[in-house]
Amino acid sequence: MSVAGYMNTVKSIVDDLFVIGHPLRTEGIIAHTLNDIGNDFKELKAAVQFFDTSITFEDLYNKLFYEELILKRHINENDDLKITA
Numbered sequence: 001m002s003v004a005g006y007m008n009t010v011k012s013i014v015d016d017l018f019v020i021g022h023p024l025r026t027e028g029i030i031a032h033t034l035n036d037i038g039n040d041f042k043e044l045k046a047a048v049q050f051f052d053t054s055i056t057f058e059d060l061y062n063k064l065f066y067e068e069l070i071l072k073r074h075i076n077e078n079d080d081l082k083i084t085a
Contacts (some may be wrong), residue, residue, distance in 0.1 A: 034060075038042065
């Protein structure tokens, strides 16, 4: 699943919990999201967890989306190298 798809699912769950009277704190949402995104984003996970400042869900979404673009570009570059080798 793409980052956008995953983050939209997370947002939908968070919204549903809010509607039924069980809102989550931003810190909890970020922690759960970082725990579930997998090893492809381990450097970003470490950076977010390392810094003491808090991050918004929207900022995390943007960072994950950008990181996904970089990963896809890197994969495509490696595929191009394999074809020409």
